[in-house]
Amino acid sequence: MVDPISARIWVYRGLFVGLAVLILFVRLLPTGTEAGRWPGPDLMLCVMLAWVTRRPDYLPALLIAAVVLVEDLILMRPPGLWAAIVVLASEFLRARAPLTRELGFLPEWIMVSVVMVAMMLGNRLVLGVAFVDMPPFGPVFAQTAMTILCYPVVVGLLYLALHLRKPSAGEVDAFGRRL
Numbered sequence: 001m002v003d004p005i006s007a008r009i010w011v012y013r014g015l016f017v018g019l020a021v022l023i024l025f026v027r028l029l030p031t032g033t034e035a036g037r038w039p040g041p042d043l044m045l046c047v048m049l050a051w052v053t054r055r056p057d058y059l060p061a062l063l064i065a066a067v068v069l070v071e072d073l074i075l076m077r078p079p080g081l082w083a084a085i086v087v088l089a090s091e092f093l094r095a096r097a098p099l100t101r102e103l104g105f106l107p108e109w110i111m112v113s114v115v116m117v118a119m120m121l122g123n124r125l126v127l128g129v130a131f132v133d134m135p136p137f138g139p140v141f142a143q144t145a146m147t148i149l150c151y152p153v154v155v156g157l158l159y160l161a162l163h164l165r166k167p168s169a170g171e172v173d174a175f176g177r178r179l
Contacts, residue, residue, distance in 0.1 A: 009057065009058055012055070012058040012059075012162070012164070013058060013059070013060075013063060015162060016047075016051060016058070016059060016063070016067075017063070017067065019047060020044060020047070020067045020071075023043050023044045023047070024044070024070075024071055024074060027043075027044075027075075028074070038139075038142055038146070039139050039140075039142055039143040039146065040143070040146060041143065041146040041147040041149070041150040042143060042147045043147075043150065043154065044067075044068075044071065045086065045116070045119075045147055046147055046150055046151050046154040047154055047158070048064055048067075048068075048086065048090060049089070049090065049093060049112050049115070049116070049151070050112075050151065050154050050155045050158055050164075051158070051164065052064075052090045052093050052094050052097070053093050053097060053100055053108060053112060054155070054158070054164050054165060054166050055164055055165075055166075055167065056093075056094040056097045057167075058164075059090075061087050061090065061091060061094075064083075064086060064087055064090050065083050065084075065086075065087050068082060068083035068086045068087070069083040071083075078127070078132060081123065081126060081127070082123060085119050085122055085123055085126075086119070089115050089116075089118070089119050092115060093111070093112065093115060096111070100166075101166050101167065105152070105155070109151060109152060112148075112151055113148045113151070116144055116147055116148055117144060117148075120140060120141070120144045124137070124140070
């Protein structure tokens with residue numbers, strides 16, 4: 001017989017992978033072909049950071065690395081760089097999940113926003129040190145700003161659609177540890 005807590009964790013992991021596939025599929029659709037448009041937000045990054053901040057036990061680092069590495073390969077980014085940056089950022093937020101449980105949404109949003117800006121700057125720094133061609137700073141900054149602005153919407157949708165919420169004070173994980 002399957003433990004209900006373990007089954008719930010695997011269901012949420014499956015939902016995450018399904019959502020990642022859906023977001024990547026929509027991102028690959030040829031919708032906006034005219035030049036000069038504003039870049040859209042990185043919804044996958046929003047989903048990952050919101051998921052790790054809300055329920056870090058549902059999303060292991062290896063799953064994040066695998067999803068972002070596949071995204072790197074499909075979107076023809078330098079393989080592994082963005083995956084490593086996202087894993088480092090998610091582990092930073094995972095370590096601070098108990099702190100954000102006690103805080104309201106605004107400090108959480110500010111912390112995630114600072115992490116997103118640090119991720120963007122870290123990515124540009126590594127690409128610059130390696131002398132890799134980079135997109136101009138303006139569109140990359142605009143995409144980061146759009147991602148930061150979309151974070152509350154993604155958190156709200158995850159809460160409404162998937163009931164992804166912060167753990168309550170006395171909640172335990174599958175091993176009986178307090179969350």
